[in-house]
Amino acid sequence: MIAIVGADAVHRVAGLPGEAAPVGLTLALGRLRSLGVTGLRIALPAPGHPLGLSGPPEFNARALEAEEAVVCHGAAFGLVPEVFEAGPQGDVHVEVVWHCLPVREAPPADVPSLGEAERELAEALREATEVLTRLDVAGSGPVAEAALAAYRARAEAGREVLAPGYPQRAVRVLELAQRVGMLVSLAYENGPGGAVSASEMAGRGAALRPVERTARRAQVAAYNAVVEERERGVR
Template sequence: MPGETAPVGLTLALGRLRALGAKGLRVALPIAGHPLGLSGPPEFNARALDAGEAVIVTGVALGLVPEVFQAGPEGDVHSEVVWRSVPVREAPPADVPSLGEAERELAEALREATEVLSRLNVAGAGPAAQAALEAYRARAGRGREVLAPGYPPRALRVLELAQRVGALIEIAHGAGAGAGEHGAAVSASEIAARAEALRPVERTARRAQVAAYNAYVEELERGGS
């Protein structure tokens, strides 16, 4: 927190942000070459890229970046997350679509992901791919609540579809399989081809997730304008 010399608890930190004028929180999910949801300056962007995620506070020129620490003896290690506040530039976040755009893009991404899976013979990738697909279907069938109450229904649809696309991507990459297994790929060139084919689909899914997570604060800002 600004002016703080020692960490404070999350509840107190959120209260102080509210006192400073915070109106909401936006999620950013950047990766190298894609500063998704970031607005600068370079110091904040670099920290967020290292973490792979960040939160931008609307109404206050601050961003929050997580740092994960592990402590404890072997066999009893616990993790602690400290959120560092860093000044940010008050500007539109990079490459975040509207919910409508995200929904349209996801429909095409789902078709592309399915085509890639079929073309690269992921359907015949063996028990690991099938187990991953069944695990995803089981999670989806439990009717889990993926967003807090108050989000627009479209945000829920977009997030669920983005997660479905993400599950297909994980299966295509051999997620959950043994070391060195990438679906049905049997050569380095096939693995590279698969990654290249799925890269734009993965980008679309990540953009849609950020759009869905940030939909609540976007709606609040529209209502207050």
């Protein structure tokens, strides 16, 4: 359960069939299982890219607003988080309410296989490095170096390792996807680098968006690998 809630203080699920009020996460997971849910898929949609979603439009709209969602496997439900802060000043904590909504039983949008994701990531990593170098972001000083050092420290601490039972390829794909995502974040956040005009800054965004999209697709493929294998009957 700690792996699910992280450092958040409270997680509740609202809108579950058979429950008149929001319930705790443990009860909610048991209820979902009784309703036929056998697995959970992650979705990481962004404007213009409903990654991992299957509809209907109402669910997709809420998931796009939150930029994340969970889609159940085995029963037509999905969960969209609403995150807010609660508590008095000096003792503020994060609470999350997951809204349970009906979803369409259809393949999730634009999720690649692990093999496809790994191949795409190799090319995306090259593209990201080329863009960073061209825009003078990769060598833009101690801020970039510190950010990369922090990423390496997290990776070495095993923070990106998936739960037991995931294929090793999924672990490899997730780690590479997160590395690509870090490089993209550096390009967006670490100052203008060599891009000194509005047109050059627009060019930076145009160059990086496909790379960021590839990284998000790969993360979803890695996180969902166990459910996808189960669905295909792979053991």
